[in-house]
Amino acid sequence: MGASRGPRLSGLQKQVLSLYRGFLRAARCKSAADRRQIESIVSAEFRRNSNQVDRKNFLYIEYLLRRGKKQLEQLQSPNTESLSQTKQS
Amino acid sequence: DPIISVIKNFQNVDPFKVTTNGHFQIDLGLDNLDFVEIVMALKEEFGFEIPDNEADIINTINMAVNFTASHCQGN
Numbered sequence: 001m002g003a004s005r006g007p008r009l010s011g012l013q014k015q016v017l018s019l020y021r022g023f024l025r026a027a028r029c030k031s032a033a034d035r036r037q038i039e040s041i042v043s044a045e046f047r048r049n050s051n052q053v054d055r056k057n058f059l060y061i062e063y064l065l066r067r068g069k070k071q072l073e074q075l076q077s078p079n080t081e082s083l084s085q086t087k088q089s
Numbered sequence: 090d091p092i093i094s095v096i097k098n099f100q101n102v103d104p105f106k107v108t109t110n111g112h113f114q115i116d117l118g119l120d121n122l123d124f125v126e127i128v129m130a131l132k133e134e135f136g137f138e139i140p141d142n143e144a145d146i147i148n149t150i151n152m153a154v155n156f157t158a159s160h161c162q163g164n
């Protein structure tokens with residue numbers, strides 16, 4: 001269950017959603033199986049972060065956004081077929 | 090209504106809870122990530138483009154239907 005948000009999104013929330021959209025778009029260019037895998041990994045990761053990360057923890061959120069953007073760029077490269085997850089302790 | 094049925098078929102949605110005046114979050118328990126997915130599914134199904142800042146404010150079924158209908162006249 002994601003954090004509840006009012007009708008107006010903060011700038012940071014918009015960036016998160018925009019990144020999520022980017023992943024969904026990139027996933028649509030892959031095969032159906034890859035797409036499902038990407039969607040499930042990305043959606044689980046974003047939701048886990050939205051539950052575990054304090055919304056006021058801007059530094060960490062911005063770090064996650066930067067990391068996510070790099071992963072998206074890698075995904076969009078024609079050499080990449082799918083995402084793999086790294087475990088974080 | 091084809092737009093409502095796309096929403097009903099959406100993976101996280103309970104089709105019995107979908108009403109024309111429903112709120113994605115309040116009635117269907119969806120979060121912002123789901124809204125993004127729904128808008129993308131509607132875009133794919135009905136073939137329109139929506140700028141991110143407009144997509145981010147769609148949080149009721151009514152808004153989604155109105156937006157889709159107004160952007161695909163003739164579909």
